[in-house]
Amino acid sequence: MTATAAGCTIGLRGVGKSFARRDGTTLAALSAVDLEAAPREFITIVGPSGCGKSTLLKILAGLTTPSSGEVMLNGEPVRGPRRDVGIVFQSPVLLPWRTALQNVMLPITIYRQPQAPALRRAAELFELVGLTGFEDNYPFELSGGMQQRVAIARALIHAPGTLLMDEPFGALDALTRQMMNIELTRIWDADRKTVVLITHDIAESIFLADRVLVMSARPGRIVETIEVGLPRPRHISVMSDPRFTAHVARIQHLLGVGEAASGGH
Amino acid sequence: MRNTRTDQPAGDGGEDRMAGGFASISQIAIYAALLVAWQVLLPLSGVPAFVIPTPLDVGSALVRGFTSGSYLHDLGVTLFEMLSGFLIAALGGMLTGALIVEVRIVERVFYPLIVAVQSLPKIALAPLMLMWIGFGLSSKVAMAALVAFFPVLVNTIVGLRASDRDMNQLFRSLRASRLQALWYLKLPAATPFIIAGLDVAFVFALLGAIVGEFVGAASGLGYAIMQLQFQLDTPGVFAILVILALIGLAGHAAIRALGRRVAFWQSPDAAGQ
Ligand SMILES: Nc1ncnc2c1ncn2[C@@H]1O[C@H](COP(=O)(O)OP(=O)(O)O)[C@@H](O)[C@H]1O
Ligand SMILES: [Mg+2]
Numbered sequence: 001m002t003a004t005a006a007g008c009t010i011g012l013r014g015v016g017k018s019f020a021r022r023d024g025t026t027l028a029a030l031s032a033v034d035l036e037a038a039p040r041e042f043i044t045i046v047g048p049s050g051c052g053k054s055t056l057l058k059i060l061a062g063l064t065t066p067s068s069g070e071v072m073l074n075g076e077p078v079r080g081p082r083r084d085v086g087i088v089f090q091s092p093v094l095l096p097w098r099t100a101l102q103n104v105m106l107p108i109t110i111y112r113q114p115q116a117p118a119l120r121r122a123a124e125l126f127e128l129v130g131l132t133g134f135e136d137n138y139p140f141e142l143s144g145g146m147q148q149r150v151a152i153a154r155a156l157i158h159a160p161g162t163l164l165m166d167e168p169f170g171a172l173d174a175l176t177r178q179m180m181n182i183e184l185t186r187i188w189d190a191d192r193k194t195v196v197l198i199t200h201d202i203a204e205s206i207f208l209a210d211r212v213l214v215m216s217a218r219p220g221r222i223v224e225t226i227e228v229g230l231p232r233p234r235h236i237s238v239m240s241d242p243r244f245t246a247h248v249a250r251i252q253h254l255l256g257v258g259e260a261a262s263g264g265h
Numbered sequence: 266m267r268n269t270r271t272d273q274p275a276g277d278g279g280e281d282r283m284a285g286g287f288a289s290i291s292q293i294a295i296y297a298a299l300l301v302a303w304q305v306l307l308p309l310s311g312v313p314a315f316v317i318p319t320p321l322d323v324g325s326a327l328v329r330g331f332t333s334g335s336y337l338h339d340l341g342v343t344l345f346e347m348l349s350g351f352l353i354a355a356l357g358g359m360l361t362g363a364l365i366v367e368v369r370i371v372e373r374v375f376y377p378l379i380v381a382v383q384s385l386p387k388i389a390l391a392p393l394m395l396m397w398i399g400f401g402l403s404s405k406v407a408m409a410a411l412v413a414f415f416p417v418l419v420n421t422i423v424g425l426r427a428s429d430r431d432m433n434q435l436f437r438s439l440r441a442s443r444l445q446a447l448w449y450l451k452l453p454a455a456t457p458f459i460i461a462g463l464d465v466a467f468v469f470a471l472l473g474a475i476v477g478e479f480v481g482a483a484s485g486l487g488y489a490i491m492q493l494q495f496q497l498d499t500p501g502v503f504a505i506l507v508i509l510a511l512i513g514l515a516g517h518a519a520i521r522a523l524g525r526r527v528a529f530w531q532s533p534d535a536a537g538q
Contacts, residue, residue: 063438081438093431096530097453109449110439140530 010037010060010162010194015069016219017055028219029055032069035213035222039161040192045222046205047215048255053198054090056220057166060196061087074161083111086155086193088165092147094139094154101126101135104153111158118157125153128187145176152187165197169204181207182236189233202255206247207234214254224254318500323507326500336489340508343474343486346402347512350409351470355463357410358417365418366425367447379418387412387473391480405477405485412473413466420462424455457531460524467516471509 012035018026029052037043047053058064059071062081071078073085094103101122108118126132129149139147148168155163168184169177181204188195188208199205205212212226226247230238238244300320307319314322330336364371365379391408398404428451436446478487486505493501524531 061438063434081440083440085438087435087438089431089435091431093429093435095432095450095453097456097528106449107439110436110441110445138530 009039009072009074010035010196011070011072012036012060013070013072015056015059015066015071017052017059017064017067030059030066031219031221033220033222037194037196039194042188042192042195042197042208042210043213044197044199044205044209044211045213045215046199046202046251046255047220048217049200051215051217052220053200053215054166056215057164057196057198061085061164083158084160085162085164086158086160088148088151088155088163088168090167090170092139092144092151094147094150096139099136099138100131100142100150103139103150104157106154107158113158121159122153122157125156128156128190129153130183143176145172145180148172148180149183152184156187156191160193162194162196165195167198167200170200177201177204178236182234184208185232185234202248202251202257203239205251206230206244207239212247212251214251224250226250315497315499318503322500323503326498326504327507330501330504336486336504336508339484339486339489339505342402342484343471343478344512346405346474346477346485347409347470349406350411350473351413351467353406353410354413354466354470355417358414358462358466359421359459361414362418362421362425363447363452365422366451367443379415383415383419387415388476391476394477395481400481400483405474405482408477409470409473412476413470416465416469417459417462420458420465421455424458424462425451427458428454457524457528460520460528464517464520464524467520468513471512471516475509 012033015030015033015035016028017030018028021027033056035043045053045056055064059066060073060078062071062078062085073082094100095106098106104122104125105115105118108115122135123132126135129152131146131149131153134142134146139150142150148171152168155165169180172180185208197205197208199208206226206228209228212228213222214224214226215221216223228247230241230243304319304321307317318326327336361375361379365376366372388408390411394404394407394411398407425447432450432454433446436450441449474485475487475490478485479491482488486509490502490505493499493505
């Protein structure tokens with residue numbers, strides 16, 4: 001494998017997952033998902049809620065074992081959580097008794113890595129996510145958007161080659177969300193990693209990605225892959241680009257948005 | 266996200282603390298009025314002083330007791346017994362709680378026993394303690410520890426199991442060891458619960474020490490109550506009750522202050538459940 005530490009390859013082949021229900025039946029959450037991500041590629045996965053997006057991300061993260069298929073990361077099969085991966089969850093999941101800086105440093109503490117170089121890195125990350133000056137604030141003193149930025153810095157502190165994000169801005173208001181999207185592309189432009197980001201927001205999925213994978217309703221499958229092909233760095237104006245709007249229309253069609261309404265005529 | 270600031274009344278936050286810690290002017294006025302009424306109305310009612318003393322009787326009994334030095338000695342003895350018992354209960358309760366939560370075999374073997382002992386009224390064991398451990402201070406320390414142990418234990422167990430699912434997942438994704446998860450996640454998450462347990466345990470330790478002294482002792486505030494009761498010195502008994510109440514209040518205030526320091530991210534009242 002030629003993947004560098006700064007960007008890992010991801011490969012999923014025929015990955016399926018079913019859950020045992022309490023009544024004895026099984027629920028197929030994912031079926032036969034194939035996914036390839038090149039080093040430093042930004043992939044978004046968009047799909048209706050309940051289609052198995054979080055399940056897919058947890059499988060990638062090694063937090064859930066698939067019922068079938070294989071998961072490769074940087075040429076190795078994934079058998080559990082890995083330290084070359086950073087994860088951002090839907091909610092910030094900050095420890096309320098730790099300051100922003102202490103939260104960002106948590107992976108370093110758990111990994112027993114030397115503190116001094118990591119502290120210098122943390123200072124850079126606070127700068128990168130625009131939180132310089134808030135290092136000593138506790139989570140309850142920060143807004144939702146700021147908390148999620150702390151969570152992003154925490155996911156990056158140990159310099160993982162891969163970043164996995166599960167609807168990281170899903171809980172934020174539309175305006176904050178848009179600002180976070182712009183910021184995330186800026187962060188990624190500064191230090192490109194392999195990113196898989198889950199979202200249910202179509203515009204967000206196109207704005208951030210090199211490739212958008214569109215998932216069907218349960219059992220989740222990838223029904224189409226869209227090469228975004230828009231220039232980087234991206235500005236908000238890209239959203240009025242005809243290629244952008246064409247992608248939006250295509251994904252809306254694939255997800256069946258608006259068809260119920262037009263079908264009535 | 267929980268925001269502890271918005272649900273507090275307007276102001277610098279200090280007001281809230283004042284209201285919890287100190288009586289306001291109007292509260293003082295009401296209690297003063299009640300004491301004056303008690304002082305004035307009681308002699309008119311014809312109830313004899315050895316049944317219910319007036320506040321001034323109690324006050325002078327307090328002064329007499331302290332100047333003669335007899336209360337000081339008994340106070341010292343009881344404080345020693347209850348604080349030793351409290352300390353043993355606090356450390357023992359937290360340690361046992363952590364072992365029960367973390368080590369499956371300890372839970373299997375000891376949990377049923379602990380539940381059985383917990384449903385027993387512990388003060389019924391006081392005569393046995395006297396017989397097993399003796400007439401001295403240690404049997405009272407044991408009683409205090411025994412009674413105070415369970416609220417700490419139960420709250421520690423509940424607290425250690427209360428940590429949030431997402432946070433557990435975060436620690437799993439970091440491949441944290443069990444000891445790391447305990448130290449960096451479960452224990453801090455449990456502190457508000459443990460503080461609430463210590464708050465109850467403090468009063469329980471006092472209860473244990475006093476009951477131990479009732480059953481058999483040569484000194485201590487519980488012993489003093491028995492002696493004064495025997496001499497029909499009801500103002501003296503009331504004076505001791507005042508001292509006991511003050512000990513309880515001081516402990517409560519100290520533990521609340523500790524809670525504000527070690528569980529500062531919680532609003533002060535959220536830690537009370
Ligand atoms: N641990 C689990 N046990 C049982 N069912 C689950 C579990 N996790 C997810 N599911 C089910 O799998 C489906 C997909 O869930 P999820 O991956 O969270 O969807 P999404 O993130 O796309 O909204 C849902 O129907 C959900 O109820
Ligand atoms: Mg989800």
